[in-house]
Amino acid sequence: MNSLKAKGIKAFLWDFFGKMATHGISFVVSIFLARLLDPSDFGLIAMIMVIIGMANVFTDVGLGAALIQRQRVRPVHYSSVFYFNVSVGLVLTLLTYFLAPSISSFYNNESLTPLIHVMSFSFLIGALSSVQNTRLRKELNYALLTKLGLTSSLLSGIIGISMAFLHFGVWSLVAQLLAMGIIYNLLLWKRSHWKPEWSFSWKALTQLWGFGFRMFLSGMLDTVFTRLDFLIIGKLFPPATLGYFQRAKSLDSMVVQYSSGSLMAILFPVLSKVQNDLPRFQNIIIKSLGIISFVIFLLLGMLYLNAREVIVILFSDKWLPSVHFFKLFLLSGFAYPVSALLVSVLSSRGNSKAFLRLEIYKKSFASLTFVVLYFFGIDAFLYAAVIHAFVAISLNISFASREIDLPFFKLLKPLWVQGGISMAVAFLLSRLLSSYTLTSPWLTLLEKASLFIIFYILVSRLFKTTSLAYTWEEIAPMIRKKFLIKV
Numbered sequence: 210m211n212s213l214k215a216k217g218i219k220a221f222l223w224d225f226f227g228k229m230a231t232h233g234i235s236f237v238v239s240i241f242l243a244r245l246l247d248p249s250d251f252g253l254i255a256m257i258m259v260i261i262g263m264a265n266v267f268t269d270v271g272l273g274a275a276l277i278q279r280q281r282v283r284p285v286h287y288s289s290v291f292y293f294n295v296s297v298g299l300v301l302t303l304l305t306y307f308l309a310p311s312i313s314s315f316y317n318n319e320s321l322t323p324l325i326h327v328m329s330f331s332f333l334i335g336a337l338s339s340v341q342n343t344r345l346r347k348e349l350n351y352a353l354l355t356k357l358g359l360t361s362s363l364l365s366g367i368i369g370i371s372m373a374f375l376h377f378g379v380w381s382l383v384a385q386l387l388a389m390g391i392i393y394n395l396l397l398w399k400r401s402h403w404k405p406e407w408s409f410s411w412k413a414l415t416q417l418w419g420f421g422f423r424m425f426l427s428g429m430l431d432t433v434f435t436r437l438d439f440l441i442i443g444k445l446f447p448p449a450t451l452g453y454f455q456r457a458k459s460l461d462s463m464v465v466q467y468s469s470g471s472l473m474a475i476l477f478p479v480l481s482k483v484q485n486d487l488p489r490f491q492n493i494i495i496k497s498l499g500i501i502s503f504v505i506f507l508l509l510g511m512l513y514l515n516a517r518e519v520i521v522i523l524f525s526d527k528w529l530p531s532v533h534f535f536k537l538f539l540l541s542g543f544a545y546p547v548s549a550l551l552v553s554v555l556s557s558r559g560n561s562k563a564f565l566r567l568e569i570y571k572k573s574f575a576s577l578t579f580v581v582l583y584f585f586g587i588d589a590f591l592y593a594a595v596i597h598a599f600v601a602i603s604l605n606i607s608f609a610s611r612e613i614d615l616p617f618f619k620l621l622k623p624l625w626v627q628g629g630i631s632m633a634v635a636f637l638l639s640r641l642l643s644s645y646t647l648t649s650p651w652l653t654l655l656e657k658a659s660l661f662i663i664f665y666i667l668v669s670r671l672f673k674t675t676s677l678a679y680t681w682e683e684i685a686p687m688i689r690k691k692f693l694i695k696v
Contacts, residue, residue, distance in 0.1 A: 231358045232463060236523075238366035242381065243456065243524040245373040252448030254382045255455040256316055257328050259439040264305065266432045268298045268336045273343040275417035282347075284406055289413040291340040291405040298336025305329035316443055327383055334390040341401045357396045365389035430572045434579075438590065441582050454587065456524065457534035460512075461542050491613050495620075496679045497550055502623040503669070503676035505543050506631035511661045513539045513635050514642075518654040537591035544598035547624060551605035554612050567608045571601045623676045627669070634664045 243251070272290045276282055305312075309325035345354050369385025377384070438458075442451045512519065516536045520528050552564060578597050582590035606620045638660055669677040 231355070231362050234359065234362045234366055236463070238362075238369060238385070239459070240523050241370045242373055242385075243528065245370070246378065246381065247449070248452030248456070248528065249448040250379040250382060250452070251455055252443070252450070252452035253318070253321060253324065253379050254386075255439050255451050256318070256321060256443040256448070257312075257325055259436045259443065260305065260312055260325070261328055261331055262436050263433055264301050265332060265335060266429045267301060268294050268332060268339065272414070272417050273339060276340075276343050277347045283413070285408050285410050286413045286417065287340055287344065287403065288406045288408050289410050290343075290417070292409050293414060294336040294339045295333070298333040301332040302329045305332065318448070324379065324383060327387070331387060331390060334387070334394060338390075338394045338397050340405070341397050341403055344403050345401070353400060357393055357400065360396060361389050361393035364392050430568045434572050434575050437579050438582060441579060442587065445583070446587075450530075450587075453528065453530045454534050456520075456528060457531045457538055460519070460531075460535055461538035487613065491615055494550070494554060494609070494613065494615070496682075498547070498620060499623045499676040499679035500683065501546050501550055502543075502627040503674070503680045505546050506627040507662065507665055509539050509542045510631035510635040510665060511658050514638055514661050515654050515657050518650045518657070521650050522654065534587070534591070537588065537595075540591075541595045541598035543624070543628060544601055548601055548605045551602075551609040551620070554609040563608055563612065567604060570604055571597075574600050623674070626672070626674050627676050630665060630668050630672070630674070634661060634668060638664065 272293065276286060276290060306326055306329040309322045309329070312325055313319050313321040342354070345351070365385050365388035368388045369381045372381035372384050439451065439455065442454055513536055516539070517529075517532050520532045520535060524531070552567065575597050578590055578593040581593045602624065603621075606617055609615070610617045610620055638657065642657060642660075666677070
Protein backbone atom coordinates (compact mmCIF):
# COMPACT_ATOMS: atom_id res chain seq x y z
CA MET A 210 0.00 0.00 0.00
CA ASN A 211 2.83 2.37 0.84
CA SER A 212 4.43 1.72 -2.55
CA LEU A 213 1.11 2.51 -4.23
CA LYS A 214 0.89 5.78 -2.30
CA ALA A 215 4.47 6.64 -3.25
CA LYS A 216 3.81 5.85 -6.92
CA GLY A 217 0.59 7.85 -6.78
CA ILE A 218 2.31 10.90 -5.28
CA LYS A 219 5.17 10.68 -7.76
CA ALA A 220 2.73 10.35 -10.67
CA PHE A 221 0.67 13.26 -9.36
CA LEU A 222 3.73 15.51 -9.08
CA TRP A 223 4.94 14.59 -12.56
CA ASP A 224 1.50 15.09 -14.06
CA PHE A 225 0.77 18.28 -12.14
CA PHE A 226 4.01 20.06 -12.91
CA GLY A 227 4.01 18.57 -16.39
CA LYS A 228 0.53 19.95 -17.00
CA MET A 229 1.64 23.31 -15.66
CA ALA A 230 4.61 23.34 -18.02
CA THR A 231 2.66 21.96 -20.98
CA HIS A 232 -0.24 24.33 -20.50
CA GLY A 233 2.24 27.09 -19.85
CA ILE A 234 3.82 26.46 -23.25
CA SER A 235 0.42 26.15 -24.92
CA PHE A 236 -0.73 29.29 -23.18
CA VAL A 237 2.27 31.29 -24.33
CA VAL A 238 1.70 29.97 -27.85
CA SER A 239 -1.98 30.96 -27.68
CA ILE A 240 -0.98 34.46 -26.55
CA PHE A 241 1.24 34.91 -29.60
CA LEU A 242 -1.40 33.44 -31.90
CA ALA A 243 -4.19 35.56 -30.37
CA ARG A 244 -2.16 38.70 -31.00
CA LEU A 245 -1.16 37.68 -34.54
CA LEU A 246 -4.50 36.27 -35.74
CA ASP A 247 -8.09 37.53 -35.80
CA PRO A 248 -10.81 36.30 -33.40
CA SER A 249 -12.67 34.99 -36.46
CA ASP A 250 -9.76 32.58 -37.16
CA PHE A 251 -10.25 31.02 -33.74
CA GLY A 252 -13.99 30.91 -34.38
CA LEU A 253 -13.50 28.91 -37.58
CA ILE A 254 -11.31 26.36 -35.81
CA ALA A 255 -13.80 26.14 -32.95
CA MET A 256 -16.54 25.26 -35.47
CA ILE A 257 -14.43 22.41 -36.85
CA MET A 258 -13.29 21.14 -33.44
CA VAL A 259 -16.93 20.74 -32.40
CA ILE A 260 -17.35 18.06 -35.07
CA ILE A 261 -13.91 16.55 -34.48
CA GLY A 262 -14.42 16.42 -30.73
CA MET A 263 -17.86 14.83 -30.92
CA ALA A 264 -16.77 12.18 -33.41
CA ASN A 265 -13.46 11.49 -31.65
CA VAL A 266 -15.21 9.75 -28.75
CA PHE A 267 -15.95 6.84 -31.11
CA THR A 268 -12.25 6.02 -31.59
CA ASP A 269 -12.09 4.36 -28.16
CA VAL A 270 -15.71 3.59 -27.12
CA GLY A 271 -14.65 3.38 -23.47
CA LEU A 272 -12.20 0.50 -23.96
CA GLY A 273 -9.28 2.54 -22.62
CA ALA A 274 -11.06 3.14 -19.32
CA ALA A 275 -11.95 -0.57 -19.20
CA LEU A 276 -8.27 -1.51 -19.62
CA ILE A 277 -7.35 0.69 -16.67
CA GLN A 278 -10.20 -0.51 -14.45
CA ARG A 279 -9.68 -4.24 -15.22
CA GLN A 280 -7.12 -5.74 -12.86
CA ARG A 281 -6.07 -8.69 -15.05
CA VAL A 282 -5.18 -7.59 -18.58
CA ARG A 283 -3.44 -9.85 -21.11
CA PRO A 284 -1.43 -8.76 -24.19
CA VAL A 285 -4.30 -9.78 -26.47
CA HIS A 286 -6.56 -7.23 -24.76
CA TYR A 287 -4.17 -4.39 -25.59
CA SER A 288 -3.57 -5.53 -29.19
CA SER A 289 -7.27 -6.04 -29.90
CA VAL A 290 -8.14 -2.59 -28.58
CA PHE A 291 -5.32 -1.06 -30.64
CA TYR A 292 -6.50 -2.55 -33.95
CA PHE A 293 -10.12 -1.71 -33.16
CA ASN A 294 -9.24 1.93 -32.41
CA VAL A 295 -7.15 2.32 -35.57
CA SER A 296 -9.94 0.86 -37.71
CA VAL A 297 -12.51 3.22 -36.23
CA GLY A 298 -10.10 6.15 -36.59
CA LEU A 299 -9.65 5.39 -40.28
CA VAL A 300 -13.42 5.17 -40.86
CA LEU A 301 -13.98 8.49 -39.07
CA THR A 302 -11.23 10.14 -41.12
CA LEU A 303 -12.85 9.05 -44.40
CA LEU A 304 -16.37 10.00 -43.29
CA THR A 305 -15.33 13.47 -42.13
CA TYR A 306 -13.28 14.08 -45.26
CA PHE A 307 -16.18 13.31 -47.60
CA LEU A 308 -18.78 15.07 -45.43
CA ALA A 309 -16.76 18.30 -45.32
CA PRO A 310 -18.96 20.15 -47.86
CA SER A 311 -22.11 19.23 -45.89
CA ILE A 312 -20.55 20.46 -42.62
CA SER A 313 -19.56 23.72 -44.29
CA SER A 314 -23.10 24.09 -45.61
CA PHE A 315 -24.50 23.68 -42.10
CA TYR A 316 -22.41 26.63 -40.93
CA ASN A 317 -23.09 28.57 -44.18
CA ASN A 318 -19.34 29.00 -44.58
CA GLU A 319 -17.70 27.36 -47.60
CA SER A 320 -14.20 28.34 -46.43
CA LEU A 321 -14.42 25.54 -43.84
CA THR A 322 -14.28 22.73 -46.44
CA PRO A 323 -10.49 22.60 -47.06
CA LEU A 324 -9.85 23.08 -43.33
CA ILE A 325 -12.07 20.09 -42.49
CA HIS A 326 -10.38 17.97 -45.19
CA VAL A 327 -7.02 18.41 -43.46
CA MET A 328 -8.30 18.20 -39.87
CA SER A 329 -10.07 14.89 -40.60
CA PHE A 330 -6.71 13.09 -40.27
CA SER A 331 -6.65 13.91 -36.56
CA PHE A 332 -8.85 10.84 -35.91
CA LEU A 333 -6.28 8.44 -37.29
CA ILE A 334 -3.42 10.27 -35.58
CA GLY A 335 -5.14 10.04 -32.21
CA ALA A 336 -6.04 6.35 -32.60
CA LEU A 337 -2.41 5.38 -33.17
CA SER A 338 -1.39 6.47 -29.66
CA SER A 339 -4.47 5.62 -27.59
CA VAL A 340 -3.39 2.23 -26.23
CA GLN A 341 0.16 3.35 -25.41
CA ASN A 342 -1.33 6.26 -23.46
CA THR A 343 -3.66 3.90 -21.60
CA ARG A 344 -0.82 1.54 -20.63
CA LEU A 345 1.33 4.37 -19.32
CA ARG A 346 -1.58 5.77 -17.30
CA LYS A 347 -2.37 2.32 -15.86
CA GLU A 348 1.30 1.96 -14.85
CA LEU A 349 1.28 5.52 -13.43
CA ASN A 350 4.20 6.35 -15.73
CA TYR A 351 3.34 10.03 -15.93
CA ALA A 352 7.01 11.00 -16.13
CA LEU A 353 7.21 9.77 -19.73
CA LEU A 354 3.78 11.14 -20.63
CA THR A 355 4.79 14.54 -19.30
CA LYS A 356 8.09 14.64 -21.20
CA LEU A 357 6.42 13.69 -24.48
CA GLY A 358 3.62 16.20 -23.97
CA LEU A 359 6.07 19.01 -23.25
CA THR A 360 8.17 18.28 -26.31
CA SER A 361 5.22 18.01 -28.71
CA SER A 362 3.62 21.18 -27.32
CA LEU A 363 6.82 23.17 -27.69
CA LEU A 364 7.64 22.02 -31.24
CA SER A 365 4.07 22.35 -32.54
CA GLY A 366 3.82 25.78 -30.94
CA ILE A 367 6.93 26.93 -32.77
CA ILE A 368 5.41 25.68 -36.04
CA GLY A 369 2.10 27.49 -35.42
CA ILE A 370 3.69 30.80 -34.42
CA SER A 371 6.13 30.69 -37.36
CA MET A 372 3.26 30.20 -39.81
CA ALA A 373 1.26 33.00 -38.15
CA PHE A 374 4.23 35.37 -38.59
CA LEU A 375 4.32 34.36 -42.26
CA HIS A 376 0.61 35.33 -42.58
CA PHE A 377 -0.86 31.86 -43.05
CA GLY A 378 -3.88 32.91 -40.98
CA VAL A 379 -6.19 30.15 -39.80
CA TRP A 380 -3.91 27.50 -41.32
CA SER A 381 -1.42 28.31 -38.56
CA LEU A 382 -3.90 26.87 -36.05
CA VAL A 383 -4.53 23.80 -38.22
CA ALA A 384 -0.80 23.13 -38.56
CA GLN A 385 -0.24 23.52 -34.82
CA LEU A 386 -2.99 21.05 -33.89
CA LEU A 387 -1.95 18.36 -36.37
CA ALA A 388 1.78 18.81 -35.69
CA MET A 389 1.21 18.28 -31.97
CA GLY A 390 -0.44 14.90 -32.59
CA ILE A 391 2.11 13.76 -35.16
CA ILE A 392 5.13 14.71 -33.05
CA TYR A 393 3.59 13.11 -29.95
CA ASN A 394 2.95 9.87 -31.85
CA LEU A 395 6.48 9.68 -33.23
CA LEU A 396 8.01 10.21 -29.79
CA LEU A 397 5.60 7.82 -28.08
CA TRP A 398 6.24 4.98 -30.51
CA LYS A 399 9.96 5.49 -30.12
CA ARG A 400 9.98 5.63 -26.30
CA SER A 401 7.16 3.22 -25.42
CA HIS A 402 8.19 -0.36 -24.72
CA TRP A 403 4.86 -1.71 -25.94
CA LYS A 404 4.13 -2.62 -29.55
CA PRO A 405 0.93 -4.34 -30.75
CA GLU A 406 1.11 -8.07 -31.38
CA TRP A 407 -0.30 -9.60 -34.54
CA SER A 408 -3.35 -10.86 -32.69
CA PHE A 409 -6.97 -9.78 -32.51
CA SER A 410 -9.76 -11.28 -30.43
CA TRP A 411 -13.41 -10.32 -30.35
CA LYS A 412 -13.66 -12.29 -27.11
CA ALA A 413 -11.06 -10.02 -25.51
CA LEU A 414 -13.04 -6.96 -26.62
CA THR A 415 -16.31 -8.35 -25.28
CA GLN A 416 -14.65 -8.92 -21.89
CA LEU A 417 -14.00 -5.17 -21.77
CA TRP A 418 -17.24 -4.20 -23.44
CA GLY A 419 -19.64 -4.34 -20.48
CA PHE A 420 -17.77 -1.70 -18.48
CA GLY A 421 -16.32 0.08 -21.50
CA PHE A 422 -19.55 0.54 -23.44
CA ARG A 423 -21.33 2.26 -20.55
CA MET A 424 -18.29 4.45 -20.02
CA PHE A 425 -18.36 5.20 -23.76
CA LEU A 426 -22.00 6.27 -23.61
CA SER A 427 -21.22 8.47 -20.61
CA GLY A 428 -18.21 9.94 -22.41
CA MET A 429 -20.24 10.50 -25.57
CA LEU A 430 -22.91 12.39 -23.62
CA ASP A 431 -20.27 14.49 -21.91
CA THR A 432 -18.44 15.23 -25.18
CA VAL A 433 -21.60 16.26 -27.01
CA PHE A 434 -22.86 18.47 -24.20
CA THR A 435 -19.52 20.21 -23.63
CA ARG A 436 -19.33 21.17 -27.32
CA LEU A 437 -22.93 21.78 -28.22
CA ASP A 438 -22.62 25.43 -27.22
CA PHE A 439 -19.93 25.94 -29.90
CA LEU A 440 -22.17 24.25 -32.46
CA ILE A 441 -25.16 26.50 -31.71
CA ILE A 442 -23.13 29.71 -31.43
CA GLY A 443 -21.23 28.87 -34.62
CA LYS A 444 -24.57 28.40 -36.39
CA LEU A 445 -26.30 31.53 -35.04
CA PHE A 446 -23.49 34.06 -34.58
CA PRO A 447 -20.52 35.37 -36.61
CA PRO A 448 -17.15 33.54 -36.30
CA ALA A 449 -15.70 36.46 -34.29
CA THR A 450 -18.37 36.06 -31.58
CA LEU A 451 -17.56 32.37 -31.33
CA GLY A 452 -13.89 33.33 -31.14
CA TYR A 453 -14.51 35.58 -28.12
CA PHE A 454 -16.62 32.88 -26.49
CA GLN A 455 -14.01 30.20 -27.19
CA ARG A 456 -11.23 32.33 -25.72
CA ALA A 457 -13.22 32.84 -22.50
CA LYS A 458 -14.11 29.15 -22.24
CA SER A 459 -10.52 28.03 -22.81
CA LEU A 460 -9.31 30.31 -20.02
CA ASP A 461 -11.95 28.89 -17.71
CA SER A 462 -10.82 25.37 -18.65
CA MET A 463 -7.30 26.21 -17.57
CA VAL A 464 -8.61 26.67 -14.03
CA VAL A 465 -9.74 23.04 -14.16
CA GLN A 466 -6.35 21.84 -15.37
CA TYR A 467 -4.30 23.72 -12.81
CA SER A 468 -6.58 23.07 -9.87
CA SER A 469 -7.59 19.46 -10.34
CA GLY A 470 -6.68 18.02 -13.73
CA SER A 471 -3.63 16.13 -12.47
CA LEU A 472 -5.37 14.86 -9.36
CA MET A 473 -8.23 13.49 -11.46
CA ALA A 474 -5.88 11.76 -13.89
CA ILE A 475 -4.04 10.01 -11.04
CA LEU A 476 -7.02 9.21 -8.82
CA PHE A 477 -8.81 6.91 -11.26
CA PRO A 478 -6.00 4.28 -11.49
CA VAL A 479 -5.15 4.73 -7.78
CA LEU A 480 -8.77 4.34 -6.65
CA SER A 481 -9.18 1.35 -8.95
CA LYS A 482 -6.37 -0.40 -7.05
CA VAL A 483 -7.97 0.21 -3.62
CA GLN A 484 -11.60 -0.21 -4.68
CA ASN A 485 -12.13 -3.06 -2.18
CA ASP A 486 -10.60 -1.20 0.79
CA LEU A 487 -13.57 1.01 1.67
CA PRO A 488 -12.12 2.95 4.67
CA ARG A 489 -9.01 3.89 2.68
CA PHE A 490 -11.14 4.72 -0.33
CA GLN A 491 -13.32 7.03 1.77
CA ASN A 492 -10.29 8.78 3.27
CA ILE A 493 -8.81 9.50 -0.17
CA ILE A 494 -12.10 10.97 -1.41
CA ILE A 495 -12.67 13.18 1.64
CA LYS A 496 -9.15 14.63 1.55
CA SER A 497 -9.14 15.09 -2.21
CA LEU A 498 -12.49 16.88 -2.12
CA GLY A 499 -11.21 19.21 0.61
CA ILE A 500 -8.05 20.10 -1.30
CA ILE A 501 -9.90 20.59 -4.59
CA SER A 502 -12.49 22.82 -2.90
CA PHE A 503 -9.80 25.02 -1.36
CA VAL A 504 -7.77 25.40 -4.56
CA ILE A 505 -10.62 25.79 -7.05
CA PHE A 506 -12.43 28.53 -5.13
CA LEU A 507 -9.14 30.34 -4.53
CA LEU A 508 -8.47 30.43 -8.26
CA LEU A 509 -12.04 31.26 -9.28
CA GLY A 510 -12.37 34.20 -6.91
CA MET A 511 -8.97 35.58 -7.82
CA LEU A 512 -9.67 35.34 -11.55
CA TYR A 513 -13.16 36.85 -11.26
CA LEU A 514 -11.69 39.87 -9.49
CA ASN A 515 -9.03 40.28 -12.20
CA ALA A 516 -10.91 39.19 -15.33
CA ARG A 517 -10.34 42.40 -17.29
CA GLU A 518 -6.65 42.65 -16.42
CA VAL A 519 -6.08 38.99 -17.36
CA ILE A 520 -7.66 39.37 -20.81
CA VAL A 521 -5.92 42.67 -21.63
CA ILE A 522 -2.49 41.53 -20.44
CA LEU A 523 -2.62 38.22 -22.25
CA PHE A 524 -4.44 38.93 -25.49
CA SER A 525 -4.58 42.75 -25.92
CA ASP A 526 -7.55 45.12 -26.05
CA LYS A 527 -9.03 43.53 -29.18
CA TRP A 528 -10.20 40.61 -27.00
CA LEU A 529 -12.08 42.79 -24.45
CA PRO A 530 -15.50 41.33 -25.45
CA SER A 531 -14.23 38.06 -23.91
CA VAL A 532 -14.11 39.59 -20.40
CA HIS A 533 -17.87 39.43 -19.88
CA PHE A 534 -18.06 35.82 -21.06
CA PHE A 535 -15.07 34.87 -18.91
CA LYS A 536 -16.61 36.23 -15.70
CA LEU A 537 -19.85 34.36 -16.33
CA PHE A 538 -17.94 31.13 -16.98
CA LEU A 539 -16.12 31.49 -13.66
CA LEU A 540 -19.42 31.47 -11.75
CA SER A 541 -19.89 27.80 -12.64
CA GLY A 542 -16.19 26.91 -12.87
CA PHE A 543 -16.25 24.84 -9.68
CA ALA A 544 -18.57 22.21 -11.16
CA TYR A 545 -16.24 20.21 -13.39
CA PRO A 546 -13.30 19.52 -11.03
CA VAL A 547 -15.61 18.55 -8.17
CA SER A 548 -17.81 16.44 -10.45
CA ALA A 549 -14.76 14.71 -11.94
CA LEU A 550 -13.67 13.59 -8.47
CA LEU A 551 -17.12 12.37 -7.46
CA VAL A 552 -17.79 10.40 -10.65
CA SER A 553 -14.36 8.78 -10.22
CA VAL A 554 -15.92 7.10 -7.20
CA LEU A 555 -18.30 5.24 -9.50
CA SER A 556 -15.91 4.54 -12.39
CA SER A 557 -13.00 3.28 -10.23
CA ARG A 558 -15.30 0.87 -8.37
CA GLY A 559 -16.59 -0.48 -11.67
CA ASN A 560 -20.16 0.77 -11.22
CA SER A 561 -20.61 1.85 -14.83
CA LYS A 562 -24.41 1.42 -14.63
CA ALA A 563 -24.69 4.09 -11.95
CA PHE A 564 -22.14 6.18 -13.86
CA LEU A 565 -24.25 6.11 -17.01
CA ARG A 566 -27.50 6.75 -15.13
CA LEU A 567 -25.94 9.76 -13.41
CA GLU A 568 -24.75 11.18 -16.73
CA ILE A 569 -28.21 10.79 -18.27
CA TYR A 570 -29.80 12.68 -15.37
CA LYS A 571 -27.29 15.52 -15.59
CA LYS A 572 -27.40 15.79 -19.35
CA SER A 573 -31.20 15.80 -19.36
CA PHE A 574 -31.11 18.94 -17.26
CA ALA A 575 -28.19 20.38 -19.25
CA SER A 576 -30.23 20.10 -22.45
CA LEU A 577 -32.47 22.85 -21.10
CA THR A 578 -29.51 25.26 -21.02
CA PHE A 579 -29.04 24.78 -24.77
CA VAL A 580 -32.69 25.57 -25.35
CA VAL A 581 -32.04 28.79 -23.42
CA LEU A 582 -28.99 29.49 -25.62
CA TYR A 583 -30.94 29.00 -28.83
CA PHE A 584 -33.86 31.22 -27.86
CA PHE A 585 -32.39 33.78 -25.42
CA GLY A 586 -28.70 34.15 -26.30
CA ILE A 587 -25.27 33.60 -24.77
CA ASP A 588 -25.69 35.55 -21.50
CA ALA A 589 -28.87 33.71 -20.54
CA PHE A 590 -27.17 30.41 -21.40
CA LEU A 591 -24.22 31.11 -19.08
CA TYR A 592 -26.51 32.07 -16.19
CA ALA A 593 -28.49 28.87 -16.78
CA ALA A 594 -25.17 26.98 -16.67
CA VAL A 595 -24.64 28.21 -13.09
CA ILE A 596 -27.97 26.69 -12.03
CA HIS A 597 -27.06 23.48 -13.85
CA ALA A 598 -23.72 23.38 -11.99
CA PHE A 599 -25.48 23.29 -8.61
CA VAL A 600 -27.90 20.60 -9.78
CA ALA A 601 -25.07 18.47 -11.23
CA ILE A 602 -22.99 18.72 -8.04
CA SER A 603 -25.99 17.68 -5.92
CA LEU A 604 -26.59 14.64 -8.13
CA ASN A 605 -22.90 13.68 -8.07
CA ILE A 606 -22.77 13.89 -4.28
CA SER A 607 -25.97 11.86 -3.96
CA PHE A 608 -24.62 9.01 -6.12
CA ALA A 609 -21.12 9.06 -4.60
CA SER A 610 -22.37 9.14 -1.01
CA ARG A 611 -24.48 6.02 -1.61
CA GLU A 612 -21.64 4.22 -3.40
CA ILE A 613 -19.09 4.59 -0.57
CA ASP A 614 -21.42 5.00 2.40
CA LEU A 615 -20.61 8.61 3.31
CA PRO A 616 -23.17 11.21 4.49
CA PHE A 617 -24.39 13.60 1.79
CA PHE A 618 -23.66 16.73 3.83
CA LYS A 619 -20.16 15.57 4.73
CA LEU A 620 -19.27 15.70 1.03
CA LEU A 621 -21.21 18.93 0.48
CA LYS A 622 -19.72 20.87 3.41
CA PRO A 623 -16.27 21.77 1.99
CA LEU A 624 -17.94 23.08 -1.17
CA TRP A 625 -20.38 25.50 0.42
CA VAL A 626 -17.85 26.59 3.05
CA GLN A 627 -15.02 27.41 0.62
CA GLY A 628 -17.44 28.66 -2.02
CA GLY A 629 -19.07 31.00 0.46
CA ILE A 630 -15.71 32.34 1.61
CA SER A 631 -14.59 32.91 -1.98
CA MET A 632 -17.82 34.72 -2.93
CA ALA A 633 -17.76 36.91 0.19
CA VAL A 634 -14.12 37.94 -0.26
CA ALA A 635 -14.52 38.57 -4.01
CA PHE A 636 -17.70 40.63 -3.46
CA LEU A 637 -16.10 42.71 -0.68
CA LEU A 638 -12.92 43.44 -2.64
CA SER A 639 -14.81 44.20 -5.86
CA ARG A 640 -16.81 46.83 -3.97
CA LEU A 641 -13.79 48.33 -2.28
CA LEU A 642 -11.68 48.33 -5.45
CA SER A 643 -14.42 49.21 -7.98
CA SER A 644 -12.80 52.54 -8.87
CA TYR A 645 -9.23 51.42 -8.20
CA THR A 646 -7.09 51.06 -11.31
CA LEU A 647 -3.37 51.66 -11.58
CA THR A 648 -1.75 52.89 -14.77
CA SER A 649 -0.29 49.42 -15.32
CA PRO A 650 -2.69 46.44 -15.61
CA TRP A 651 0.16 44.27 -14.31
CA LEU A 652 0.30 46.20 -11.02
CA THR A 653 -3.49 46.20 -10.72
CA LEU A 654 -3.53 42.43 -11.24
CA LEU A 655 -0.75 41.86 -8.71
CA GLU A 656 -2.36 43.95 -5.98
CA LYS A 657 -5.88 42.58 -6.45
CA ALA A 658 -4.65 38.98 -6.57
CA SER A 659 -2.47 39.44 -3.48
CA LEU A 660 -5.32 40.95 -1.51
CA PHE A 661 -7.69 38.16 -2.48
CA ILE A 662 -5.24 35.39 -1.55
CA ILE A 663 -4.47 36.98 1.83
CA PHE A 664 -8.13 37.50 2.78
CA TYR A 665 -9.20 34.08 1.43
CA ILE A 666 -6.59 32.25 3.53
CA LEU A 667 -7.21 34.42 6.61
CA VAL A 668 -10.96 33.84 6.55
CA SER A 669 -10.46 30.10 5.94
CA ARG A 670 -8.12 29.99 8.92
CA LEU A 671 -10.54 32.04 11.03
CA PHE A 672 -13.28 29.46 10.44
CA LYS A 673 -10.76 26.58 10.75
CA THR A 674 -11.95 24.91 7.55
CA THR A 675 -11.02 21.30 6.94
CA SER A 676 -10.14 22.18 3.33
CA LEU A 677 -7.36 24.47 4.50
CA ALA A 678 -6.19 21.83 6.98
CA TYR A 679 -6.00 19.08 4.32
CA THR A 680 -4.22 21.38 1.87
CA TRP A 681 -1.67 22.46 4.46
CA GLU A 682 -1.19 18.83 5.53
CA GLU A 683 0.01 17.98 1.99
CA ILE A 684 2.01 21.16 1.37
CA ALA A 685 3.73 21.54 4.75
CA PRO A 686 6.05 18.46 4.45
CA MET A 687 7.25 19.65 1.04
CA ILE A 688 8.01 23.12 2.41
CA ARG A 689 9.80 21.73 5.47
CA LYS A 690 11.80 19.31 3.36
CA LYS A 691 12.88 22.07 0.99
CA PHE A 692 13.74 24.36 3.91
CA LEU A 693 15.77 21.66 5.70
CA ILE A 694 17.68 20.84 2.49
CA LYS A 695 18.57 24.51 2.03
CA VAL A 696 19.64 24.86 5.65
